[in-house]
Amino acid sequence: MVAVALQLAAQPGTEVELKKPEKYKNRKLAAEKSNEKKFSAPKRFINNTVTHYNYYFNANNRLNEIVLRAKQTYRDDFTTLLPFYNYTLDGTAQSAGEIDSVIYKCTAGILLHNLNNDWIDNLYLLMGKAYYYRKNFDSAAWVFSYMNYAFAPKDGGYDVPIGSNASNTNGVFTIVTKEKRTFWKRLTSQPSSRNEALLWMVKTQMAAGASADAGSLLQLLAKDPNFPKHLKSDLAELQAYYFYQNKVYDSAAMQLSKALVNAANKEERSRWEFLIAQMYQRTGNYTDAAHFYGEAAKHTIDPVMEVYANLNSVTMGSNDQKALKERIEKLYRLGKKEKYQPYGDIVYYAVAQLELELNRFDAATAALEKSIRVSTNPEQKNASCLLLADLFFDKKQYVPASKWYDSIVVQSLRDSVQMNRVLQRQPAVKIIATNIAAIDLQDSLQALAVKGEKDREAIVRKLYRQLRKQQGMKEKEDDDAGGNASFNPAVTANTKAPADLFTTGGGVAKGEWYFNNESLKSQGFNAFKLQWGKRPNVDNWRRQTEIDKVLAANSMDPNALSDVALPSQDGKTSASDIGGGITFEGMLANIPTTPAMIDASNSIISKALLSNGLTFQNNLNDYL
Numbered sequence: 001m002v003a004v005a006l007q008l009a010a011q012p013g014t015e016v017e018l019k020k021p022e023k024y025k026n027r028k029l030a031a032e033k034s035n036e037k038k039f040s041a042p043k044r045f046i047n048n049t050v051t052h053y054n055y056y057f058n059a060n061n062r063l064n065e066i067v068l069r070a071k072q073t074y075r076d077d078f079t080t081l082l083p084f085y086n087y088t089l090d091g092t093a094q095s096a097g098e099i100d101s102v103i104y105k106c107t108a109g110i111l112l113h114n115l116n117n118d119w120i121d122n123l124y125l126l127m128g129k130a131y132y133y134r135k136n137f138d139s140a141a142w143v144f145s146y147m148n149y150a151f152a153p154k155d156g157g158y159d160v161p162i163g164s165n166a167s168n169t170n171g172v173f174t175i176v177t178k179e180k181r182t183f184w185k186r187l188t189s190q191p192s193s194r195n196e197a198l199l200w201m202v203k204t205q206m207a208a209g210a211s212a213d214a215g216s217l218l219q220l221l222a223k224d225p226n227f228p229k230h231l232k233s234d235l236a237e238l239q240a241y242y243f244y245q246n247k248v249y250d251s252a253a254m255q256l257s258k259a260l261v262n263a264a265n266k267e268e269r270s271r272w273e274f275l276i277a278q279m280y281q282r283t284g285n286y287t288d289a290a291h292f293y294g295e296a297a298k299h300t301i302d303p304v305m306e307v308y309a310n311l312n313s314v315t316m317g318s319n320d321q322k323a324l325k326e327r328i329e330k331l332y333r334l335g336k337k338e339k340y341q342p343y344g345d346i347v348y349y350a351v352a353q354l355e356l357e358l359n360r361f362d363a364a365t366a367a368l369e370k371s372i373r374v375s376t377n378p379e380q381k382n383a384s385c386l387l388l389a390d391l392f393f394d395k396k397q398y399v400p401a402s403k404w405y406d407s408i409v410v411q412s413l414r415d416s417v418q419m420n421r422v423l424q425r426q427p428a429v430k431i432i433a434t435n436i437a438a439i440d441l442q443d444s445l446q447a448l449a450v451k452g453e454k455d456r457e458a459i460v461r462k463l464y465r466q467l468r469k470q471q472g473m474k475e476k477e478d479d480d481a482g483g484n485a486s487f488n489p490a491v492t493a494n495t496k497a498p499a500d501l502f503t504t505g506g507g508v509a510k511g512e513w514y515f516n517n518e519s520l521k522s523q524g525f526n527a528f529k530l531q532w533g534k535r536p537n538v539d540n541w542r543r544q545t546e547i548d549k550v551l552a553a554n555s556m557d558p559n560a561l562s563d564v565a566l567p568s569q570d571g572k573t574s575a576s577d578i579g580g581g582i583t584f585e586g587m588l589a590n591i592p593t594t595p596a597m598i599d600a601s602n603s604i605i606s607k608a609l610l611s612n613g614l615t616f617q618n619n620l621n622d623y624l
Helices: 002-008 041-073 089-093 094-112 120-133 137-150 183-188 194-207 211-223 229-245 251-258 264-283 287-301 303-315 321-336 337-359 361-374 378-394 400-407 414-451 453-472 477-481 518-532 544-554 576-579 584-589 595-618
Strands: none
Touching: 002 414, 041 094, 041 120, 089 094, 089 120, 089 211, 089 251, 094 137, 120 137, 120 194, 120 453, 183 321, 194 211, 229 251, 229 544, 251 264, 264 287, 264 303, 287 303, 287 477, 337 361, 337 378, 361 378, 361 584, 378 400, 378 414, 400 414, 414 453, 453 584
């Protein structure tokens, strides 16, 4: 009986006019015959059932699947203010073909059935939503406007003009359809979709950029005494969205907290709680911000959101030095917990931000470097590198700034402002850093040149040994005696033939493959290291010039005497250039001890200074 009663309550429909091809001109669709015959209870039951389950149900499920897919592919960045919704209209519009099938299903459901059945307004509403998700805002607005007219209250069969004296009820003007939702009505009928269509009209106007129109309609709906209670949370959600778009974050947070019941699941609720906390934080309401961060951490099933919620909760509070230091200590304690170790990069990034509040530059950069070292998340690593590079740049420390700008994967930056900043600074800072290194090198060489010969040789010998140690080479007697042995082990004489590790005598059992024997692999590695030193994993590793380049990039001081070619005492190229490798004599030869070499060194400094000046002026617009 209840099922039958549900089908007996009809909503008023409207007529449709169709332009049909000539051969179908005299044939009528079911929608065109709506008012020709009495819409009896059996017909109503059949029309409602078929329209609901064959058309509306399938189309609604298809549209929900499209939105769900867009949500599943969406990724939040918890370091910035979250978007209001966990999907984008660009994401839903990618399923335009499927949305077309939804619109087709809605159209067929309307035209192939009597317009007096209960599901016509629902199909129109679904059609408007489909246009909205396809980003056809004009078409969506047209559908919702049509619903506002076609399903408006009627008096004696005539439309009641909205907002006119005819809609005056006891001195109160109303634009919504009053829903007399008694218990029996709730049991036997569906509410009209017109009121919901008004809300979707607001949403469409905001998406289309008509914020003023959306605000006016929202204000009318909020003050309408007949606005139905079951849509109050939807109204609060749209008010929150309106305030969010206009950056009125305190009002947006308050309204969104009233709309939490609209969240589709626990995860979406926790996401909105996180957003509420962010908005309260932006307005300085740290008490409510900390509360909602706690709620988000409690409800979420996303470990990343939980970490950020707890971290942000810790950072809430007073900005006096004592409170900031306490929060930093709390963050360090969190970072040591096993639960947070996979997110250590996030923890130390938060520490760095608090250290900056205390103006502790060294502590902030140390925390960021630790964040980068432990990071397994490319996005967070990018963020840490960017902040570190910017900090060094602002301090005019261009050599470390260049290093960290080079570490950034520019294509991964989501913020266009950040991307443009990196693209501008990265090449310019690299030029400046290279020139600074050249200037420092020449200053060091000239400082060595003024020392006595014995002191100079002692310093060079120490640097030469340091280079050999970096390469993993053993100390040799001839190095101590005169330091004349070639550094390149490829040309060093071998008085003893190395053992053949691939033979049975080398430890390989008969029939056993060498690379399956871990002991022999270890011996082979050590033998290679002894013979060739530590080699970078690059092509052409046997070419000493390539090795020298890598060494120069990693350690400037030991290579300072071998990286720059200066005229030697006899006016020819230095010994390090002809030898193809680094030698003790070649390193000594690069020290500018003659007027010609000093002039060449000063020329390098002058050119580097000029290059830096032009780079500051033309690339960075820095004239100070």
